[in-house]
Amino acid sequence: MFDVLPEDAVDESKAWQNIYDADAGVTGVYGQLLSVAGQYEVLNELRGDLMDVTVNSDSYLKQINTHTVTGDNPYANPKPFYAVIQNCNDVMKNLRLMYDSRKIGKSDFDQRYSDMGALRSWLYFQLGIHFGQIPYVTEAIENIDDVKDPAKFRRLNLDELVPELISFMESLPYKDAYASGSSLNTQIDGYPSKLFFVNKYCVLGDLYLWKNDYHNAAIAYKQVLETSTPLGDAAGDIYYNQFVGSSGSVDEIKTSAYQGFFSRSLQDKEFQWEWIWTMVFDKNFRPANPFIDLFSNAGGKYLVKPSAVAISNWKAQDQTDNTPYDLRGENNSYKMINGQPVIMKFLYNYLNATTGVPANTLEKNGKWFLYRASLLHLRYAEAANREGYDKIAYALINQGIRTTYSFNPNTSVETEKSATFLPEPYNLDGRKIDAPRIRGKFHRNLGIRGRMNAKVSGLSYADSVAYFNGVERDAPGYEQFYPNRTVKDRAGLTLFMENKIIDEGALELAYEGNRWQDLLRIAFRREKEMAGSGLSFLNGKIKAKFNASGSGGFTEKTSMSQWFLPFEWE
Template identity: 40%
Template sequence: MRNKIFKIGGRVLLISCLLLSFSCKKLLDVSPEDAVEAKNNYRNINDANAAVIGIYGQLQTIADRYMVLNELRGDLVSPTINADRYLREISEHNVSADNPWADPKPFYKIIMNCNDALANFKIMLRDAKFRQEEYNQRYADIIAVRAWLYLQVGIHWGNVPYVTDPLASIDDLKDSSKFPKVSFNDLLDKLIASMQGIYLDGYTSTTATGSNSNSLLTTVDGYSTGLMFINKRCLLGDLNLWRGNYTDASTQYRYVTEQGYRNDQGAGNISFWQYKATYSNFNIVYNIGSDEQSLKDDNTDVAGWRSIFGSTAQGTDISAEWIWTMPFDKNFAPTNPFIDLFSNQGGRYLLTASQFAMDKWNSETQANGFPYDARGKLSVRTVNGKPVIMKPLYLYLNGPNFTALNPLQKQGRWLLYRTATLNLHFAEAACRDNYLDVAYALTNAGVIQVFSGIFPTRAVVGTGRNVPTDATNIMITHRPAPYDLDARYGDVPSYRGPWNRQIGTRSRANLNWLPTSLINNAPNAGGDQIGLENAIIQEDAEELAFEGQRWGDLLRVSLHRNDMSFIAEAVYQKLLRDGNPNASTAKAKLLSKDGVYLPFKM
């Protein structure tokens, strides 16, 4: 067994410094050339915490890679004139052998460190250096990180080696006889099995966190560490969604959406709006209501949809939307990589929104009649005459006219998973499970509107709802779990179900509802499943653009349909509308199932 833990260089990773229960200087004293004997570093619970924290810190080093592979390979992001040939290759799906973005080793290096930590945790347990419960908690933390990394590897490289034992060197993976590749579906089965055997719950009363350990949950310098860990149930739901286990996926998603309800303990509001797209949080709003220029898209917007990405608050509103996010601090390494990728102030401005992305937002109509989806105007802004992707930059470009008040202070967040992601994946699973009306409600109109008997009456977002005087029976009682969503809202007697405020991401964005022809209110009968799934993936694009979800959304649907034309056409349209002469070549490649994966070279 390998007896050396991962190396931590002289530059301290932010997450490590924030979460360590002992001095950061301990890490600063380790040089990049040194390795530390495991027996001297897995002595007690603090050392086990340090292993968890160090691995999470390493995730930040692949943030730019995560964004490039998951967004630039898709249809919403294009390279600017400043981009080099390697980024252009990724966008055009014509990757050369030396392309650094297509190298799987950065993912596998962290996976190998996960394997080392897990092996040493077992030794600690054997030697009674921590209790069984403490072992189970930290074991679960590392298993979840490894599963997430392997999911990313499978999404982008397809058939890959699956290694769970510690290795002396990552170069050992080059021996295919010892480490044969497994198919993506086999990989998913292994990841689901590994996740099913761990502690899945680790929540505080008001926020979700992937860590089960109270010693890892704190607030340091304004950063809530509870949002820095993978939510294990969201991850298990996603793994099942990828594998086609739709009821299992929905079960996990439903559990997370109702977490606040279980933990409310009489607080009043948490039960109704946490982890659901509700009318009380993050709506597209206007200062006046009838004037397009009154859209809250400036720095005064502290309550609307844009504040999801630009608010510096760490309070309950942000915790109601964000489930997993990591901070980049101006005082710690690594430097926020998104500034170089997206900003034309203080950055290299390598990537921007595709014309195809803008066309998607401009194809919508809002409930107030404006011919666009306002989320586009809040996601992409014109800065210095250029279109700039703003979601990852709102904490950096926060001066007048969205200029960097101090270009050298490159703070920001890595936005990984939030309420909208959870609800849209829940909708996709429900649609695939043929509960189209549930999927429609989650995406578009809200459970109470679809199942109250007054559908399709539409209320104006944020001004109240058109609900019956006595709505105590509004519950999807004729649906089996996990689709029996309780949206009861009545006063005789008084009762509020946990879903009564949920309105869906489209209504939250103040958009017109999707056509009712997409659904049939009878369970497992009728409706347009493919049409509704298309609409959900379109909504994914407009709500979750530039958050690292896009390539996975396109690929997953293509694989489930066994029709690669879905993803091929999306990329073709991006390249075509950007005037790229390689559009047809890219489309032809992506029509093959093998063509959607990067070449796996170690």
């Protein structure tokens, strides 16, 4: 009499029967992923130097801000992440069973299994950089609380976790995006689903970069940079613009594009040229958008704000005409509303960009930004710089490949200019020539600062073209291209460019969920190179936030392990 099937849910025995069930499992996991968006944002940005608390912040947010987290802090609870991981494991198990019983074919299995595996790896990496040592669970379990039982699941520290994740990611049978004919590459509730799914090469590149395997990191990132290459020149705008760091459908700088990276519709082609991974909060579906409460002082709780040091960073920049201004700062990344600095990147679907007033306080649509072309370029530049190609790093930060490589003192032949002419993964072609007609894929690459009309980082604008003068760093006389600087040795040159990359990330990527990972990666790398240097780097970045705001509450750490959160299970 008790053997009655539920009427409001699909019984497990009736599930996992066909490709539609498989798709529902995958999309269900991504729907659940949205539930950790607010926690992800707080952990990755408030722990860094670019975000600060407001007078409305509770004690838990203040703990995150000052790196004094107690075990009962809900923002530091790993359980929500493991809930998503557990569902990844469950879907992967059932996909395997479906494939073994021939309910789905190999191609459908490979794509979905690899997607879930990559998302799980991304989640574990997030847990690793915040908690330092975590249980690594790769099988479906009945009770999620079993995760905390050390007798059942081994705990890996970060140095053990990253190679484990790399090995798993390398073994995945499918690393590209969902194929064009896939039932998951479609429209879901009016949104293009291709933007919803984690990019496997980006995850792999980030893992390699953490492991200081710069060459393989660059290979992975280059794969994403070349996403549209199989389409060929005939694809036109897509070929010349997707992920290459352009500012629209033309070769010229179009500085108005920056706000559009966040405010445009997901259907907009220029939005899709910039964004690699983004998700949406829709007023008609759960979970609710957490960013309104976090950021908005109109209809929200206004819990966090841009830090004083972040605002100072933007104000310290100049345009190419020497105007003291960085358009990525005020009225784009943040806006003064009722006398308060408000983080705007996540609010363009909620607040009017001009007035700062919500059109409807009850309609809280929004986007969750996860990975875009600028982030890809900065991390590729980091790998290139560490491999010895600091000129590439300089080009991607500043004025792009075509301009930076336009001068080659060894030739007068135009076809031998404006490209790197290096082996893969550093062969970037920025040539634009009419006779013969050559359009290198990266001829519209304007550089991160270039497409914002920002003055070249580190040198006067007038000196920018001659900055490198076509000389690679391993050639005699490279020192002369760093006038009035103390950087003379090669190790110092690498650190000089690496600091420029980190500084540019603060200006370009603020509040997009990458800052803590970037700061921690650099700190651990430098700590391994010279004990104390990484600790000093990270202490300095966080201390600067408190110094700029005039507030106290931060005590410098004395060891790298002190940066990790306590792993407490709620």
